[in-house]
Amino acid sequence: MARRPGRHPVTVDIHCHFTSKRADDLALPLRPATAEATLAVVSPAERERHRLYIDSLDDRIRGTEKRLAEMDEQGVDVQVVSPGPMQYFYWTEPGMGRTLARMVNDDLAQLCAGHPDRLVPMGTVPLQDAQMAVAELERIAREHGMKAVEVSTNVNGIELSDPRLAPFWAKAEALGLLVLIHPLGFTDGKRLRRHNFNNVIGNPLESAIAVGYLIFDGVLDRHPGLKICVAHGGGFAAHYIGRFDHSWSARTADRGAIAQKPSEYMKRLYFDTVQYDPIEVENLVRHWGADHVLMGTDWPYTMGEPDPVGLLHRCTGLSEAECHKIAGGNAAALLGIKFRSSAKVKTDA
Amino acid sequence: MFYRCALHASDDRRAQALARAAKRTARKSRNLTIDIHCHFMSPRAIEFTRPHAGAASESALRYATPLTRQILIEQNTRVHDAISGTEKRLAEMDKMGVDIQAVSPGPQAYGYFLEPDIGRQASRMVNDDLAELVARHPDRLVAMGTVPLQDTQLAIAEMERCVKEHGMRGIEISSHVNGKELARKELEPFFARAEELGILIFLHPLGTTNAERLSDHYFNNVIANPLEATIAVGHLIMEGVLDRLPKLKICVAHGGGYISHYIGRSDHTFRARADGRQHIKKPPSEYLKRLYFDTVVFDHAQLRHLVARWGADHVIMGTDWPYDMAEPDPVGFVESCKGLTAADKAKIHGLNAAKLLGVRAKKPAAKKPAPRKRRR
Numbered sequence: 001m002a003r004r005p006g007r008h009p010v011t012v013d014i015h016c017h018f019t020s021k022r023a024d025d026l027a028l029p030l031r032p033a034t035a036e037a038t039l040a041v042v043s044p045a046e047r048e049r050h051r052l053y054i055d056s057l058d059d060r061i062r063g064t065e066k067r068l069a070e071m072d073e074q075g076v077d078v079q080v081v082s083p084g085p086m087q088y089f090y091w092t093e094p095g096m097g098r099t100l101a102r103m104v105n106d107d108l109a110q111l112c113a114g115h116p117d118r119l120v121p122m123g124t125v126p127l128q129d130a131q132m133a134v135a136e137l138e139r140i141a142r143e144h145g146m147k148a149v150e151v152s153t154n155v156n157g158i159e160l161s162d163p164r165l166a167p168f169w170a171k172a173e174a175l176g177l178l179v180l181i182h183p184l185g186f187t188d189g190k191r192l193r194r195h196n197f198n199n200v201i202g203n204p205l206e207s208a209i210a211v212g213y214l215i216f217d218g219v220l221d222r223h224p225g226l227k228i229c230v231a232h233g234g235g236f237a238a239h240y241i242g243r244f245d246h247s248w249s250a251r252t253a254d255r256g257a258i259a260q261k262p263s264e265y266m267k268r269l270y271f272d273t274v275q276y277d278p279i280e281v282e283n284l285v286r287h288w289g290a291d292h293v294l295m296g297t298d299w300p301y302t303m304g305e306p307d308p309v310g311l312l313h314r315c316t317g318l319s320e321a322e323c324h325k326i327a328g329g330n331a332a333a334l335l336g337i338k339f340r341s342s343a344k345v346k347t348d349a
Numbered sequence: 350m351f352y353r354c355a356l357h358a359s360d361d362r363r364a365q366a367l368a369r370a371a372k373r374t375a376r377k378s379r380n381l382t383i384d385i386h387c388h389f390m391s392p393r394a395i396e397f398t399r400p401h402a403g404a405a406s407e408s409a410l411r412y413a414t415p416l417t418r419q420i421l422i423e424q425n426t427r428v429h430d431a432i433s434g435t436e437k438r439l440a441e442m443d444k445m446g447v448d449i450q451a452v453s454p455g456p457q458a459y460g461y462f463l464e465p466d467i468g469r470q471a472s473r474m475v476n477d478d479l480a481e482l483v484a485r486h487p488d489r490l491v492a493m494g495t496v497p498l499q500d501t502q503l504a505i506a507e508m509e510r511c512v513k514e515h516g517m518r519g520i521e522i523s524s525h526v527n528g529k530e531l532a533r534k535e536l537e538p539f540f541a542r543a544e545e546l547g548i549l550i551f552l553h554p555l556g557t558t559n560a561e562r563l564s565d566h567y568f569n570n571v572i573a574n575p576l577e578a579t580i581a582v583g584h585l586i587m588e589g590v591l592d593r594l595p596k597l598k599i600c601v602a603h604g605g606g607y608i609s610h611y612i613g614r615s616d617h618t619f620r621a622r623a624d625g626r627q628h629i630k631k632p633p634s635e636y637l638k639r640l641y642f643d644t645v646v647f648d649h650a651q652l653r654h655l656v657a658r659w660g661a662d663h664v665i666m667g668t669d670w671p672y673d674m675a676e677p678d679p680v681g682f683v684e685s686c687k688g689l690t691a692a693d694k695a696k697i698h699g700l701n702a703a704k705l706l707g708v709r710a711k712k713p714a715a716k717k718p719a720p721r722k723r724r725r
Contacts, residue, residue: 190528190559191528191580194587194624195587196622196624197580199618200583200618200625201576201583203614208576208607209562209563216565217565239610239654240575240604240610242646243571243574243603246676247571247674250673250677254417254566276616276617277613277617279613279658280611280613283610283650303614303617303621303622
């Protein structure tokens with residue numbers, strides 16, 4: 001796959017973000033210092049540094065001008081834009097959560113409507129109330145035509161497999177939406193304060209916990225049609241499935257609700273390429289298949305992959321066909337994105 | 350599901366797996382085989398620490414469902430004879446095709462929560478009993494001891510005693526000390542002394558500090574152990590301990606946990622963020638590649654990854670015997686892994702461990718697999 005040839009495969013970024021200013025303006029004055037796991041355990045000075053960092057992203061993450069310019073630099077034709085995870089707002093009262101989710105979704109839909117050939121929206125729902133989440137899921141699918149929704153790995157410490165959330169999974173399956181599971185730090189960040197560890201370790205850990213519960217509590221067993229993509233290359237679980245499988249095989253009394261071994265459920269999931277490391281991307285492809293890996297960046301954060309197409313180039317063990325699927329083909333198929341033609345997409349001549 | 354038999358089913362499965370392992374091993378391996386990850390328990394030390402053990406000692410039981418708790422308690426009863434003696438141990442080693450065990454205490458023996466002097470006495474008891482055990486079969490068993498890491502000076506003294514008095518080849522440690530990281534300044538003299546002595550540190554976690562969300566499905570083992578290794582090794586790298594102690598030899602249990610399978614994110618934060626490189630000069634993977642990882646990963650793709658990424662010199666056969674989270678067929682697991690050369694397999698089966706532990710064994714002629722096969 002050449003970097004930017006005249007005829008190139010369409011490239012889709014499944015993992016990149018947006019934040020709504022209106023929603024921040026409404027929510028942030030209400031947010032307790034302990035609302036987010038990562039911020040709850042750091043000093044006020046560290047919290048202030050984080051606030052300044054987040055503020056510094058505003059002119060990229062809120063709008064389209066820099067977004068489109070950076071997409072061109074990265075060789076990304078289409079962004080599937082999801083809310084920055086600080087905008088889940090699961091910590092608010094349900095009514096406020098619904099208001100905020102609607103605000104984020106409406107602003108995101110508007111952003112993408114300005115560039116429908118480049119930007120595809122992925123919404124958020126107030127998971128602190130499953131009925132409201134279901135209602136908002138239906139609304140964004142119906143009113144905004146959204147094909148995907150982003151969720152965190154837990155809801156205020158409650159696992160995604162909690163029975164209270166069952167209506168959400170049933171509705172997501174029924175609507176055929178892609179669910180992007182995107183963590184926001186481990187709920188207990190005390191030992192992960194230093195070295196950005198509640199992101200570096202906490203995020204892939206959270207995904208492993210979330211996927212572990214979805215598998216062992218039988219959510220994936222009960223909803224075989226669910227389409228789930230797990231951020232950051234699926235986190236630890238996608239790279240370390242043997243211990244799940246062994247536990248299931250060897251500890252038969254403790255198998256929980258599932259009929260098949262955990263890897264049988266894991267292989268239905270999708271994983272992004274936010275790994276920074278060609279070996280780890282290739283491991284995903286070899287283990288779960290090229291059909292299950294989607295190009296992503298985590299734009300515009302410091303933990304974003306600056307060169308998502310280049311990363312695929314560095315995966316020397318992948319065939320061209322595999323690269324094309326990963327670069328955009330899989331995302332297009334999952335989300336029903338219809339490209340006019342790659343020639344329409346701006347190239348950096 | 351027949352719950353009546355469920356708890357015994359794992360026993361049967363284990364016996365069956367061992368039998369299958371024996372057949373495969375007899376057929377396939379003529380390499381020297383050393384198990385780097387297998388355990389011992391001193392009944393005397395358990396009795397000694399019992400009155401001193403508060404709730405803090407029972408984290409494995411605290412973060413568990415009633416079913417998991419029941420299985421753990423039954424398992425401890427079931428493996429008691431095997432883990433504390435030599436008779437079943439040698440018989441199962443023979444079945445698995447393991448020539449030599451590098452025996453370490455079951456991680457419940459750490460006792461870091463004990464008052465330091467009590468901890469010192471408990472460690473001595475465990476180590477003396479372990480030394481006595483391996484002395485019965487010096488051609489089949491070597492020992493790695495435990496130290497009271499809650500007190501750095503006591504830990505150093507006990508490590509020196511283990512090496513000098515008992516000729517031990519390594520020290521097993523947990524992934525944290527009562528919630529404090531291994532990489533903190535106060536503990537560095539321990540690692541510096543381990544480096545000087547040239548012994549192997551075997552890093553073996555025991556659940557995680559806050560496993561409230563990991564109580565179900567045995568996640569406090571299945572997820573928490575590879576997580577803990579990641580937190581511990583992450584700090585040892587990022588705080589510069591491995592940078593300052595380049596000759597320190599560390600083997601990380603369970604294939605190194607998550608970090609050896611997922612280093613890209615650490616390397617990226619080193620490149621992209623000032624808080625990801627405060628104490629180190631090179632990307633985290635450059636330090637990680639000095640470490641050793643056992644084969645307790647249960648998945649050939651993961652084993653291939655460990656070998657391809659970190660080199661066949663850095664992967665060492667292990668089992669986690671005699672627990673239910675153990676690999677029942679350690680020799681066959683390596684032998685049947687596609688993509689490894691015969692030389693890779695020989696290193697992983699035993700040559701790496703022999704070198705690291707200073708074991709001067711050849712494949713014992715009496716235990717060659719071929720005659721055993723003929724006897725069947």
